[in-house]
Amino acid sequence: MDESLSFIVELRCTGCGRAYDPNVAQTVCTYCFGTLFASYDMEKAKQRFSKELLPKRVASLWRYREMLPVRQESNIVTLGEGFTPITKIESTRERLGLKQLFVKDDGIIPTGTFKSRGMTVAISKAKELGIRKVALASAGNAGGAAATYSARAGIECFVFMPNDAPESTMKECYQMGAHLYLVDGLISDAAKFVINGKEKSGWFELSTLKEPYRVEGKKTMGYEIAEQFDWELPDVIIYPTGGGTGLVGMWKAFNELEQLGWFETSESKKPRMVSVQSTGCAPVVRAFHEGKKSIEQPFENARTIAGGIRVPFPYASEQILKVIRESGGTAVDIEDSAIIKSMEMLGRDDGLYVCPEGAATLAGLEKLIEDKWIEKSEKVLMYNTGTGLKYAELVRLTKLKTFSKEESSNFDL
Amino acid sequence: MDESLSFIVELRCTGCGRAYDPNVAQTVCTYCFGTLFASYDMEKAKQRFSKELLPKRVASLWRYREMLPVRQESNIVTLGEGFTPITKIESTRERLGLKQLFVKDDGIIPTGTFKSRGMTVAISKAKELGIRKVALASAGNAGGAAATYSARAGIECFVFMPNDAPESTMKECYQMGAHLYLVDGLISDAAKFVINGKEKSGWFELSTLKEPYRVEGKKTMGYEIAEQFDWELPDVIIYPTGGGTGLVGMWKAFNELEQLGWFETSESKKPRMVSVQSTGCAPVVRAFHEGKKSIEQPFENARTIAGGIRVPFPYASEQILKVIRESGGTAVDIEDSAIIKSMEMLGRDDGLYVCPEGAATLAGLEKLIEDKWIEKSEKVLMYNTGTGLKYAELVRLTKLKTFSKEESSNFDL
DSSP: OOOOSOOEEEEEETTTOOEEOTTSOOOSOTTTOOOEEEEEOHHHHHHHOOGGGGGGSOSSGGGGGGGSSOOOGGGOOOSSOOOOOEEEOHHHHHHHTOSEEEEEETTSSGGGBTHHHHHHHHHHHHHHTTOOEEEEEOSSHHHHHHHHHHHHHTOEEEEEEETTSOHHHHHHHHHTTOEEEEEESOHHHHHHHHHHHHHHHTOEEOOTTTSSSHHHHHHHHHHHHHHHTTTOOOSEEEEEOSSOHHHHHHHHHHHHHHHHTOSSSSSOOOOEEEEEEETTBOHHHHHHHTTOSSOOSOOTTOOOSOGGGOOSSOTTHHHHHHHHHHTTOEEEEEOHHHHHHHHHHHHHHHOOOBOHHHHHHHHHHHHHHHTTSSOTTSEEEEEEOBBGGGOGGGOOOOSOEEEEGGGGGGOOO | OOOOSOOEEEEEETTTOOEEOTTSOOOSOTTTOOOEEEEEOHHHHHHHOOGGGGGGSOSSGGGGGGGSSOOOGGGOOOSSOOOOOEEEOHHHHHHHTOSEEEEEETTSSGGGBTHHHHHHHHHHHHHHTTOOEEEEEOSSHHHHHHHHHHHHHTOEEEEEEETTSOHHHHHHHHHTTOEEEEEESOHHHHHHHHHHHHHHHTOEEOOTTTSSSHHHHHHHHHHHHHHHTTTOOOSEEEEEOSSOHHHHHHHHHHHHHHHHTOSSSSSOOOOEEEEEEETTBOHHHHHHHTTOSSOOSOOTTOOOSOGGGOOSSOTTHHHHHHHHHHTTOEEEEEOHHHHHHHHHHHHHHHOOOBOHHHHHHHHHHHHHHHTTSSOTTSEEEEEEOBBGGGOGGGOOOOSOEEEEGGGGGGOOO
8 A cells, every 4th residue: 555645756966867765854966966856756647646636636735745745644734835826917918018917926825925835845844754953044035934834843943044134034933933043144144054053953954955845845836837727838937036946846847747748738838937137136147148057156246125036146056047948938137126116016006915026027027028028929927926015124105194083074185 | 698607686784674786886774774785596506506616616715706796707806815724723722632623814815814805805896886986994904905906906995094003004005006094093083084085085985894795705704614624614613803794704604505505414503603802892792791782882992902803893793793692602802912922822833923813813712711612522713814924013023143144154053
């Protein structure tokens, strides 16, 4: 009797191809330091997992449990995350003259950001592997999500954040009982505390693409997009890129779905994947346009109001650039002022309260339409990675009018 | 050919029973000022709507569209709200010694609170009826939700809030382009501005249970609980009660589902409905225990940190008290200090970041267990009405440690 929910077989290094055992804790490849990717028994999956099973399953990313790494149901640490809405934005679509425009809205998820996807899977797997302490560097949201799922799993969690991270994410860690430390620097500075501390403290490191399972959680973005669009993918997906796990994860999902044979058309047309970054921190955009295979050095003086894409030296840059190129995509940078303006416009025009990273995708889209890289007949999906509610600092209340209660009888607007 | 999605027939006054036409804008009964409830063609529904249709439908509250009032699909103003997770809280359950304990988590919804349920339906119907301007008094979250759905519908929205409402909700209104006015007083003071201003300003009033459709949106809480528990309801539902629309709405849902014959057992056992309020504003608790049919006067000096349940004189008190009694339920008040403690405990123990109103249900539950009103063998559902992310003011970061980046080589926790 096979009791495992998961069809996982092994981990494989994306650099040198070496295989690793998924039944013990793994980080990166011990030979070439490449990121490890989970692989699944696709023959078994083709026989025993079908898309017809999905409608009756839970409305969370765990509906794809066969293609996720957790073996025992009792190890799943879930808050009902995922299967987030794909929302039409008709006013914006009309303004831009597009035919089909959608937002995948990961603001509607536990912790309010897409980081929950990675963390529900990583922490579940950590629980399954008997890990008792985790640590990570985070621009804020990953820390909040790690703290949340760790609290639920009874795992001790240590978070290192830049001291200008959104206060909402600090409070989230605090309420979840995590150990929170601030660092006067960037996420790359915060990361050094984890790297230097993990051995003596006995921490398992959860930082982006340095453990194999956050990307498995993130790949459910791709599964959901496929299912929610009835197995016909959009022409273009615009994605705000920091560490790049989501981009890489979605591409992994599309490849798995192709192997499963779940797409409607036999010759499956996968989307062109677009990375959006801020002009203040655009290492992917620069490396892409310079034709580099990887990012060779940190982007200097990195600064942007969108903390989630302020990653000057992403660990998995080779993977990110490979996906963009393989998909026929591109990378585009936009000004922070365009981010702020896009946040406001998505609210006023279409009632979406997005995070700055999500807003960046609209600014990127406008640039790509202007450049005629996107045609107006194409089906475009913007990925919103989180709720605007976590970015109170970016909204300034001006010209607010306060009445005394006595004025109600006799007021005039 | 019947093009209508909805099986709505008419509106009926809950006080005197008079019928009203749902095809024109209605507020309350023009004779007795009673709340109007929508009624549906249950014979048609029994023939043409079945629970077997649901699994293939959208994972939002619009999956129950036949039992919602909007006739044309093009009028639905949606952000994918509803079908929120029901989450186990195992650490809390064990601590309390209960057999089955769940949280219905309306933190995972557009705008971050259950107010979206009422507003997606009310604003969709307003759009269908050609309404161009809406106004309401709100403790914060209803205003944010009204602003959000109005922006999406292209309806002008006027919100009056107490000036001590959560800043997050003010910013939400602002980002959504609503007209926001603060009032130095309670929600009842803010309401006077709407009442006095609506005629000369041409506003349609959206305040709780003064228009007929927010309660229709809220009733989907009941539909979802029934579906997600596979048509077997919990023994007890604990609900934080302010205006009471959710409580009244759930009960309406259970009655409709009974008429539809969707419950598993023929003799359907409906839950005992419990209202939780703060000792600082407990008009329902007081009226219930005094055996009153309605609340006769405002609760004096109303104060609680949970703004959503700081409603000193709920409009639909007769309905609220009727539901509690009919269901065999009760009403319980708890201290604000217990609310703060419960917020923290739900985070640390089970990874749930709830709003103070949601936290109040845990404090209420503990009291009811102590009083032996709830038995340990019972299946209990707590309703969390929103995310803790909107209540930054309630979390104080203390003892936070900041490192300089140089310290990474040589730090010790």
